[in-house]
Amino acid sequence: MAYHIKTAFRGANPILEICDISSGSVRMAWEYPRVDSARDEDLELAAMRREEAIHELFRRLFLLTTEQYLKGELDAMPRLGAWRRSARGQADRE
Numbered sequence: 001m002a003y004h005i006k007t008a009f010r011g012a013n014p015i016l017e018i019c020d021i022s023s024g025s026v027r028m029a030w031e032y033p034r035v036d037s038a039r040d041e042d043l044e045l046a047a048m049r050r051e052e053a054i055h056e057l058f059r060r061l062f063l064l065t066t067e068q069y070l071k072g073e074l075d076a077m078p079r080l081g082a083w084r085r086s087a088r089g090q091a092d093r094e
Helices: 043-070 082-093
Strands: 003-010 013-020 026-031
Touching: 026 043
Parallel strands: none
Antiparallel strands: 003 013, 013 026
């Protein structure tokens, strides 16, 4: 299954949307938590919310990749750090 990945900024907050190309359905939508300066929020609590949002993003990306793998849409399960090894290999070839 091929995906179209849309990234953008809503104000200063990044957003991510992953859509299935064949059906056009949204497989995942994520937005970084907004910073509301009008709220009198504890800075540590706001930092914790941002960190939790990033953890949630990676958890959802993992689940999406795992679903693809279990459906047989991937040849092999991606290895941890595989993108780093391929980038190093390209740099060595140049």
